[in-house]
Amino acid sequence: MNLTPASVKFDIGGGREVTIETGKMARQADGSVTVRLGNCILLATVVANQKPKPGQSFFPLTVDYQEKFASAGRIPGSFFKREGKLSDYEVLNSRLIDRALRPLFPDDYLCDVQVLVTLISSDKEVMPDAMAALAASAALAVSDVPIQEIISEVRVARVGGEFVLNPTRTELATADMDFIIAATAKNIMMVEGESKECSEEDLIKVIEIGHEAIKIQVKAQEDLRALVGNPAKRTYEKPHQNEELKGKIAVFAQAKILEVAKGALGKHARTDAFKKIGEELVVALGELPEEDAPLVGEYLHDLEKEVVRNMMLDEKVRLDGRVLDQVRPLAMEVDLLPSPHGSALFTRGETQSLTTVTLGTPDDELLIESAATSNYTKFILHYNFPPFSTGEVKMMRGPGRREVGHGNLALRSLKQMMPGSDYAYTVRVVSDILESNGSSSMATVCAGSLALMDAGVPLPKHVSGIAMGLISRASDGKWVVLSDILGDEDHLGDMDFKVTGTRDGITGVQMDIKVDGLSMDVMRAALAQARQGRLHILDAMYTAMPAFRPEPKPHAPRMEKLIIDREFIGAVIGPGGKVIQEIQRETGTTINIEEVGQTGEVSIFSAQKENLDKAMAWVKGIVSVPEVGEVYESTVKSVMPYGAFVEFMPGKQGLLHISEVSWKRLETMDGVLAEGDKVKVKLVGTDPKTGKFKLSRKVLMDKPEGYVERPEREERGDRGDRGDRGDRRGGDRGGDRPRGGDRGGDRPRGGGFERGGDRGGSDRGGYNRPPQQSEGPIEGPVFDEQ
Numbered sequence: 001m002n003l004t005p006a007s008v009k010f011d012i013g014g015g016r017e018v019t020i021e022t023g024k025m026a027r028q029a030d031g032s033v034t035v036r037l038g039n040c041i042l043l044a045t046v047v048a049n050q051k052p053k054p055g056q057s058f059f060p061l062t063v064d065y066q067e068k069f070a071s072a073g074r075i076p077g078s079f080f081k082r083e084g085k086l087s088d089y090e091v092l093n094s095r096l097i098d099r100a101l102r103p104l105f106p107d108d109y110l111c112d113v114q115v116l117v118t119l120i121s122s123d124k125e126v127m128p129d130a131m132a133a134l135a136a137s138a139a140l141a142v143s144d145v146p147i148q149e150i151i152s153e154v155r156v157a158r159v160g161g162e163f164v165l166n167p168t169r170t171e172l173a174t175a176d177m178d179f180i181i182a183a184t185a186k187n188i189m190m191v192e193g194e195s196k197e198c199s200e201e202d203l204i205k206v207i208e209i210g211h212e213a214i215k216i217q218v219k220a221q222e223d224l225r226a227l228v229g230n231p232a233k234r235t236y237e238k239p240h241q242n243e244e245l246k247g248k249i250a251v252f253a254q255a256k257i258l259e260v261a262k263g264a265l266g267k268h269a270r271t272d273a274f275k276k277i278g279e280e281l282v283v284a285l286g287e288l289p290e291e292d293a294p295l296v297g298e299y300l301h302d303l304e305k306e307v308v309r310n311m312m313l314d315e316k317v318r319l320d321g322r323v324l325d326q327v328r329p330l331a332m333e334v335d336l337l338p339s340p341h342g343s344a345l346f347t348r349g350e351t352q353s354l355t356t357v358t359l360g361t362p363d364d365e366l367l368i369e370s371a372a373t374s375n376y377t378k379f380i381l382h383y384n385f386p387p388f389s390t391g392e393v394k395m396m397r398g399p400g401r402r403e404v405g406h407g408n409l410a411l412r413s414l415k416q417m418m419p420g421s422d423y424a425y426t427v428r429v430v431s432d433i434l435e436s437n438g439s440s441s442m443a444t445v446c447a448g449s450l451a452l453m454d455a456g457v458p459l460p461k462h463v464s465g466i467a468m469g470l471i472s473r474a475s476d477g478k479w480v481v482l483s484d485i486l487g488d489e490d491h492l493g494d495m496d497f498k499v500t501g502t503r504d505g506i507t508g509v510q511m512d513i514k515v516d517g518l519s520m521d522v523m524r525a526a527l528a529q530a531r532q533g534r535l536h537i538l539d540a541m542y543t544a545m546p547a548f549r550p551e552p553k554p555h556a557p558r559m560e561k562l563i564i565d566r567e568f569i570g571a572v573i574g575p576g577g578k579v580i581q582e583i584q585r586e587t588g589t590t591i592n593i594e595e596v597g598q599t600g601e602v603s604i605f606s607a608q609k610e611n612l613d614k615a616m617a618w619v620k621g622i623v624s625v626p627e628v629g630e631v632y633e634s635t636v637k638s639v640m641p642y643g644a645f646v647e648f649m650p651g652k653q654g655l656l657h658i659s660e661v662s663w664k665r666l667e668t669m670d671g672v673l674a675e676g677d678k679v680k681v682k683l684v685g686t687d688p689k690t691g692k693f694k695l696s697r698k699v700l701m702d703k704p705e706g707y708v709e710r711p712e713r714e715e716r717g718d719r720g721d722r723g724d725r726g727d728r729r730g731g732d733r734g735g736d737r738p739r740g741g742d743r744g745g746d747r748p749r750g751g752g753f754e755r756g757g758d759r760g761g762s763d764r765g766g767y768n769r770p771p772q773q774s775e776g777p778i779e780g781p782v783f784d785e786q
Contacts, residue, residue: 006227010220012037012213013165018131020224022142031143033224035135037166040126041071044117044135048145051237052110057298061102063115065093065132067371072122074371089370091404093117093129096153099190099512100133100182104140104147108238113145122372125168130155133182134217141221146233151189152217153182156210158198163206165213169372177202179509181210185218187516191497194412197505200527204520240291249299252284253277257307264321267350267437268391270488274304309471309492313478319488320349327466327484327533332446332544334454341556342455344545346447348484348537350437355447357455359556360426361605362592379418380428383407383444389436406441407431410465413445413500413508414452417459424559424592424603427457438486439467445500445508450541455556456549463507464537465500468530469493470522472515481526483533494518499530503538557590558612562602568623569593569600571651579622579651587615621650626693628683631700636677644673646695648681654693656681663698 005024012018019036026032029045036042053060066086069076076083086094097117105113117132133153140147157167158177172178179193188207195202225231260273278300285296311317316324328349337343342357365376383406387394399407410431418427429451431444442465449463472479472494482489490496494515500508552558564572572593573580580591589606602619606612626632626649634648634656643657656679658666666672673679685694 006224008220008224008227010216016166018134018217018220020134020138020220022138022224022228029139029143030145031139031141033135033138033142034120035131035138036121037123037131038126039121039123040119040128040131041121042117042128042131042135043120044115044132044139046113046115046136046139046143046145048113048143049111050234052239053112055294056110057294059102059105059110060112061098061105061115062113063094063098063101063117063136065090065097065117065129067119067122067128069371071119072124072371077369087369088404088408089368091401092408093132095401095405096129096180096182096190096192097133097136100151100153101136101140103189103514104137104149104151106146106148109146109236110239111236115139119371124372125170127155127166127169127172130166130180134221138221138224141225142228142231144231144234146236149184150218150221151182151184152214152221153180153190154210154213154217155180156206156213158195158202158206163209165209177206179203179206179210181207181214183211183214185215187518188513190513191509191511192409194416194508195506196416197502197507199505200524200531203506203509203527204524207523208520240295242292242295245285245288245292245295246299248285249281249296250303253281253300253303254307256280257304258311261304261308261311261319262317264319266320267487270319305492308488309473312471312480312482312492313473316480318482319486324480325483325529325532327536330537330540332450332540334450334545339555341553342451342453342457344447344450344454346443346450347435348439348443348446349486350435351440351443352433352435353431353440353443353447354434355429355431355444355451357448357451357457358428358430359455359457359552359559360428361557361590362424362426362594362603363590364426364428366426378423378426379411379415380426381407381411381414381444381448382428382430383410383441384430384432385436385440386433389433389440406444409441409498409500409508409510410444410448413465414448414463416507417449417461417463417502419458422561423458424561424601424605425457425557427452427455436487438490439465439484439498441465441510442467442498442500446537446541450545453545453548456552458548461502461504462538462541462545463500463502464534464541465498465508466530466533466537467496467498468526468533470495470497470518470526472518472522474515474517479522481529483529495523495526497526497530499527499534501531501534503535555607557605557607558609560604560612560616562604562616562619562623564600564602564619564623566595566598566600569595571622572600572602572619583615583618587611587618589615591615591619618650621652624649626652626683628685631680631682634679634681634695636673636675636679638675639669639673641669644669646679646681648683648693648695652693654681654683654695656695656697660696660698663701663704 003024005021007019007021009017009019016037020033022033025034025043026045030047032045034041034043064086066083067090068083075081078084101115115136117136119128130153133151137151141150155166156179157164157172157175159167159171159175164171167175177195177198179191181188182190188211191207256277260270265273281300282296308319331347333345335343336345337356340356341359344355346353365378366380368375368377383403385403429448431447433440445463445465449459452459466483467485469482469485469489470479470493495513495518497511499506584591588611589604592603594601604612604615632648634646636644636646637653638645643655645653646656647653658669661672679697680700681695681697682699683693684696684699686692687694
């Protein structure tokens with residue numbers, strides 16, 4: 001068995017080498033290749049049926065891109081532990097490949113074609129999506145499936161002011177422009193990407209750089225095809241044609257179609273008028289042979305397209321009566337729904353989007369998982385296209401590929417203006433299309449920007465979008481650019497593209513080019529006209545909502561963020577989460593803590609401001625350092641015979657000694673303080689050895705009248721030799737007598753030992769009496785000064 005593959009290599013820049021190989025894997029497919037860059041390997045296969053299905057009237061191309069988790073040494077996280085339906089990321093890559101490949105096939109080729117691109121080995125620094133179309137095109141190139149040209153696809157990013165081809169994942173994270181370009185050796189086919197307000201000229205530069213790189217990749221595919229013997233493209237059964245019938249239809253319907261096209265009718269009225277022409281045509285043609293009957297609708301549709309295109313090129317007239325660069329009438333309303341956190345209704349002609357915004361906590365973040373990465377995002381946008389928006393009846397299934405693609409374009413466009421990681425909210429935008437007659441994705445961008453500002457999301461600028469079309473005629477070189485295209489104009493053009501951005505630059509682009517030889521000058525003119533339309537819509541948006549709300553609506557969750565030292569994270573969480581759970585339970589808030597470098601980010605969420613303030617104060621108390629001399633509102637946690645333990649700051653407790661409760665001497669704590677009592681205390685110091693807090697209540701109270709301070713006792717130093725002191729027990733001590741020098745040091749006072757004689761036997765406990773100065777009584781009451 002011979003498994004020796006044929007392969008070609010080329011340099012993609014930066015010393016990185018790409019290898020395309022065929023003949024080793026999936027040999028029963030009509031065409032199969034592997035494409036390798038670093039440790040990233042893609043397997044692409046193509047299989048086409050030999051004959052079209054009976055009655056087939058369109059080209060059934062299926063493209064699926066899938067990443068195997070085994071390619072990165074991972075097991076899928078689903079319940080079944082296997083890959084299931086394609087993720088949104090895989091669907092978006094499938095669409096990129098499909099849009100680049102579809103124009104390669106002949107118009108009359110109607111056989112089923114399936115292209116599968118699979119990631120079988122992953123590299124954490126290589127972005128496989130930029131090589132997927134290269135792999136698919138190479139598989140078609142080495143097959144006998146009839147394609148007219150070879151294409152490829154590259155990513156161009158601007159990193160640090162420099163344009164980089166197929167940047168690494170690390171480089172892409174810091175890029176301010178990210179575009180994928182697909183092209184043949186001669187013509188640009190597709191452009192899609194995002195940027196942080198780039199100029200139109202920057203976009204042109206990206207396209208030119210990408211096209212030069214693609215020419216090298218197309219040459220490599222041609223070399224590979226030569227290595228395998230330049231396989232001949234298969235012949236295929238072409239659909240039946242009748243030129244005589246086509247002529248009859250043109251004679252009957254051409255003038256009627258032009259009359260309707262110039263009528264400036266609404267969508268449904270125009271559809272009905274064209275339908276009536278078709279019905280009259282069928283009657284006029286009479287009974288036709290069975291093989292000719294299906295051709296009537298096809299030829300009539302082609303005639304409609306030709307008539308409308310020529311009308312626009314020759315008379316500069318559009319289907320709804322607008323001039324070429326005119327935007328349809330606009331209507332905008334914000335805050336129209338009482339319960340959502342933000343809402344907007346954006347209407348442009350017969351296209352309408354009702355968009356809502358919901359503010360959530362970090363617990364609501366979306367996990368976006370691919371074979372190589374698992375990342376969370378705090379910005380989510382969903383686009384819904386119900387059938388009633390076009391007056392149709394269809395089954396309500398999950399979102400299709402079109403919905404995923406349109407939503408992604410709106411998300412990428414709005415994301416450029418979203419606040420950074422310091423904005424703790426998770427934001428979900430939902431666009432429900434209520435009417436559609438062209439460019440509902442651009443309506444989503446406009447409505448999304450309005451709704452975000454209505455919700456109080458701090459967008460620095462509005463973002464708008466506009467869908468454009470270009471119609472050209474090779475025979476005489478005429479071309480026109482249409483602004484804000486209708487649904488009926490969408491499929492007429494040679495280039496349809498959507499551009500989003502602010503007043504200062506482009507944030508998103510989706511472009512499909514269907515004509516050969518489109519010059520960059522024409523593209524510049526088209527982008528300039530798109531900018532004019534975008535600015536016109538932005539002016540109306542700023543009138544409707546000049547800036548974002550200064551704060552969220554009353555029923556939206558409030559959020560505060562507190563930056564704390566890393567060492568306090570454990571104190572806020574507590575053992576087993578005890579502290580943070582108690583704060584959330586007692587305040588009705590949601591708290592998230594994230595360690596960032598040497599700090600901790602504490603995000604607190606609540607719909608009630610007072611609860612938010614309470615939780616904020618609680619956390620601040622935990623991380624605050626008590627200051628000597630400060631007065632605190634404390635809570636009695638427990639009562640002991642010798643005092644009470646009080647919590648004077650969240651998580652910080654100290655002993656309020658019985659002698660510091662009141663200026664009056666207390667024999668017991670019974671009836672003085674009870675657990676749960678609120679009491680003001682002053683931090684008078686800390687123990688230098690143990691660090692325990694010394695608290696006092698009495699220093700905050702007025703001294704009783706007549707209170708006599710106990711004098712400070714002087715240090716007595718070295719007591720020296722006191723000689724024979726004789727028998728000190730019993731007998732009359734005889735008034736004043738020498739005591740034998742300085743006594744020095746501290747002696748236990750009260751109850752610690754017996755000093756001789758009958759001293760009254762009182763139990764002094766913790767009560768320190770003022771020293772007696774005379775035998776007589778002291779005038780006035782004596783209070784315990786502790």
